[in-house]
Amino acid sequence: MRTTTSPSTPAISGRWRRTAASALGTAALVLAGLGTAAHASAAPATPAPAAPAKVTWTATPCATPKHQGDLVCHSFRVTGGSTAFQKERAAETGKAARVTPKAAAASPTGYGPSDLQDAYGLTDAAAAGGSGETLAIVDAYDDPNAAADLAKYRSYYGLPACTVAGGCFKKVSQSGSTTSLPTADSGWAEEESLDLDMASAVCPLCKILLVEATSSSMANLGKAVNEAVALGAKFVSNSYGGSESASDTSYDTSYFKHPGVAITVSAGDEGYGAEYPAASKYVTSVGGTALSTSSTTRGWTEKVWNTSSTEGTGSGCSAYDTKPTWQTDTGCAKRTVSDVSAVADPATGVSVYDSYGVTAGWYTFGGTSASSPIIAAVYALAGTPGSSDYPASYPYADPSALNDVTTGSNGTCSSTAAYLCTARSGYDGPTGLGTPQGTDAFTG
8 A cells, every 4th residue: 555645655566556654754843932031040942742643544445455456445534643623623723633653543634514515615505405315325346344433423513313214324236135145255345334434424314225246347337327226216325446447438328327326436646647437428537626715705725636747636637538528628539537626635625434354433434435426425425416317417407506626736737738647727537527615616
């Protein structure tokens, strides 16, 4: 697994290699000003607390494929330093805090539901919208503690209970069985906790359906998508991907061509370059940003998430999928990734409760695995899509209803189509049309 230091470190990984590591530097001490008493016995200057350490993180185990051709999850777990959430709380309370490597925290160290709802103008919608809607999460392998961990997250933040007994939460295999489930896997369990918690954070009134594929092959994950739709989900989040192939157009028809269903897919975590299924013309591809508070009217600011040349939000031009009719950028003759975006930078990561295969407690996660379920939940807040619609088209009809992200890049691309890897006013590859500003951009 790769350990990363924000804002950047030398990268030594390819698309499937995640074995690099970087050292965490020692934070410099900042001396406080001298006391005000002007006499010989005045107290000596007292050193201020150490400056917040840079954030470090590591790819979750499911980011490494078990078998050749497997798809991988798009998530990172913070292992040290002070996250954006902790820095903001330290500024309010005067008490600094850091993430402890390899140990869970007793309380959240990342952004929670109120932060995400506020950042994306969803506070009112989250309080009233999504009731009766089913939001599906598709992942590989089983998380035996999914229901219990979800309950911990929702209880801590005061969200309505979402239990199996109450009919709100359901976990099934790719064939729909509630009893014959895939083999348990602690790496994918971390991913599932992240996805379930983000769905809850943004759409607390939604029902949640977790569909677990037998493995992380495209065939099995695709069957899980089909099962989610067959069970009535109108919103399906997929936080995984891999290299494009000539088979992708057939996968489109077999697994992702579901009119009337909002299917979101994370754009990838390895910087500039298109991945599948984010490149499918039938899905909403979701890029990633770095999110932090600001003095603006909105109260938040975002830029492209980019740590290094091989780590950051994905984007790019598909080699195989044709461009959907609603996408009109001219620098890519085929499908362009992404459509929209949301927070993904681990340094500005989100709070997750997880217990399977790790110390039970609170962790902070990042990666476009966070942004995909966030956007799926925004679609759910916006209401059921039209029965013949492909909801990926909705944001293109009302781009002014999004927060336009105009700074940052995720790599190097052609100077004649620099927008494919560099943010600009209007549409760009790394952040698409922007991030949610309420739900208006996600309705038909």
